[in-house]
Amino acid sequence: MRYTRENYIKWAAYGMLLLVLFLIETAYRFKLTVLGVRPDIIPFFIAALALYEGPGCAAVIGFISGLLCDFVQPGLDGFLPLFYTAAGLGIGFVSEKYFRKNIFSALLLGASASVLLNLLRFIFYYALLFNASVLTGVKITFSELLLSLLFSPVVYYGVRLINRHFDDEEE
Amino acid sequence: MREFFRTKTFLFLLVAALISLSVFFYTAFTNGNISATSNAAGVIITPIQNGTTGVAGFFGNIYGYLYRYNALKAENEKLKSELRETKDKLRDAEEIQDENEHLRDLLGLKQKNKSFDFEMAEIIAVNIGNWSNVFTIDKGSLSGLKQNDCVITEDGMVGYISEVGSTFSEVVTVIDPSMQAGAIVSRTRDVAVAQGAFDLMEQGKLKLSYIKKDNDIIAGDIIETSGLGGVFPKGVPIGTVEKIVPESHGISNYAIIKPTVDLNNISKVFVIKSFKITG
Numbered sequence: 001m002r003y004t005r006e007n008y009i010k011w012a013a014y015g016m017l018l019l020v021l022f023l024i025e026t027a028y029r030f031k032l033t034v035l036g037v038r039p040d041i042i043p044f045f046i047a048a049l050a051l052y053e054g055p056g057c058a059a060v061i062g063f064i065s066g067l068l069c070d071f072v073q074p075g076l077d078g079f080l081p082l083f084y085t086a087a088g089l090g091i092g093f094v095s096e097k098y099f100r101k102n103i104f105s106a107l108l109l110g111a112s113a114s115v116l117l118n119l120l121r122f123i124f125y126y127a128l129l130f131n132a133s134v135l136t137g138v139k140i141t142f143s144e145l146l147l148s149l150l151f152s153p154v155v156y157y158g159v160r161l162i163n164r165h166f167d168d169e170e171e
Numbered sequence: 172m173r174e175f176f177r178t179k180t181f182l183f184l185l186v187a188a189l190i191s192l193s194v195f196f197y198t199a200f201t202n203g204n205i206s207a208t209s210n211a212a213g214v215i216i217t218p219i220q221n222g223t224t225g226v227a228g229f230f231g232n233i234y235g236y237l238y239r240y241n242a243l244k245a246e247n248e249k250l251k252s253e254l255r256e257t258k259d260k261l262r263d264a265e266e267i268q269d270e271n272e273h274l275r276d277l278l279g280l281k282q283k284n285k286s287f288d289f290e291m292a293e294i295i296a297v298n299i300g301n302w303s304n305v306f307t308i309d310k311g312s313l314s315g316l317k318q319n320d321c322v323i324t325e326d327g328m329v330g331y332i333s334e335v336g337s338t339f340s341e342v343v344t345v346i347d348p349s350m351q352a353g354a355i356v357s358r359t360r361d362v363a364v365a366q367g368a369f370d371l372m373e374q375g376k377l378k379l380s381y382i383k384k385d386n387d388i389i390a391g392d393i394i395e396t397s398g399l400g401g402v403f404p405k406g407v408p409i410g411t412v413e414k415i416v417p418e419s420h421g422i423s424n425y426a427i428i429k430p431t432v433d434l435n436n437i438s439k440v441f442v443i444k445s446f447k448i449t450g
Contacts, residue, residue: 038297042299070209072299072341081187118302
């Protein structure tokens with residue numbers, strides 16, 4: 001991760017993409033809902049970022065994503081910045097060694113992050129404090145995942161577009 | 172990978188992780204107020220979300236006009252010339268009418284509940300994900316809102332404020348699993364607890380728990396806040412009973428309640444900042 005002017009502009013572009021995704025996900029009058037389920041595409045954004053930019057950038061943007069999401073999320077503040085930072089780092093390191101930069105890798109890594117996030121939420125919060133049943137947990141996790149997978153290619157191509165634009169410029 | 176641990180990025184991430192952990196433990200051991208980081212993020216992001224809500228509303232209106240276009244076409248032709256002359260006035264009148272309706276509702280509510288002190292607020296964002304039913308309103312502690320303030324519309328209870336920022340607040344709706352309110356059956360005066368449940372949240376419903384087996388509660392009964400405990404005001408409608416179901420342990424029953432407020436179609440809400448305790 002080099003600290004050049006181009007890189008700062010690129011990170012700003014990723015920041016703008018994150019802001020747009022966040023505003024779309026949280027807009028009240030423009031609810032993205034299918035059969036009462038809403039997608040969460042932030043894990044897919046972090047995964048695509050980690051795939052193309054590596055662990056450092058993904059972890060930094062992941063931290064910022066977590067702070068943003070904490071603001072509209074009930075429960076303990078601090079969990080999401082921690083999770084998305086770790087997810088950015090983890091996916092970044094793993095993808096550097098074992099994954100190719102393509103849409104299937106991005107979807108697989110994003111889906112893994114999404115399932116892990118919901119699993120942690122379920123075990124340490126909703127099951128513990130609100131006695132949520134396993135069936136409900138599975139239903140929420142997988143219905144959200146399926147819907148998020150539908151929207152995630154847009155996120156993937158958005159990240160790829162920014163990455164290619166700035167990498168070409170650098171060359 | 173070893174080189175990564177010597178970079179500035181790693182140092183930044185270490186600091187970020189420490190901040191996250193501090194915030195995490197701070198919010199774990201304090202209650203009600205949003206952490207400083209969330210508050211700062213909220214103060215910055217709320218005006219942007221306000222703008223997004225406005226733009227989304229604008230496009231929503233355009234969609235509405237297009238959808239009804241055919242039905243309105245004939246009538247529109249007839250009224251075209253008249254409309255042109257009065258278009259500007261009409262637009263102003265519509266805005267005034269909308270504001271007037273809300274003020275009238277507020278007045279009606281105030282006449283019914285003279286001790287209520289209201290603050291009108293607009294919904295600007297919803298939570299991410301499907302584990303909760305929470306939204307954000309555009310008023311916070313600067314407008315005098317506090318944690319646990321009851322949020323209502325003219326139809327009944329919407330929820331309560333769970334966290335307060337300077338210029339925004341998080342509202343937990345009546346169908347969220349973390350919601351609990353002392354309730355009373357309007358007809359029989361039986362006391363119970365209205366609470367959200369995961370299984371019912373996706374259907375937009377909640378449950379009325381701890382109903383004794385011999386209670387005479389039937390479908391259609393209106394459930395309202397009991398006011399016991401002094402957290403929420405007494406007599407605010409929560410919902411109507413749809414069905415009585417025996418609990419799995421067999422000792423008591425619970426009722427499935429449909430909220431009186433259509434939670435998918437509200438944009439403005441009233442927050443009860445203070446009320447006289449009559450419980």
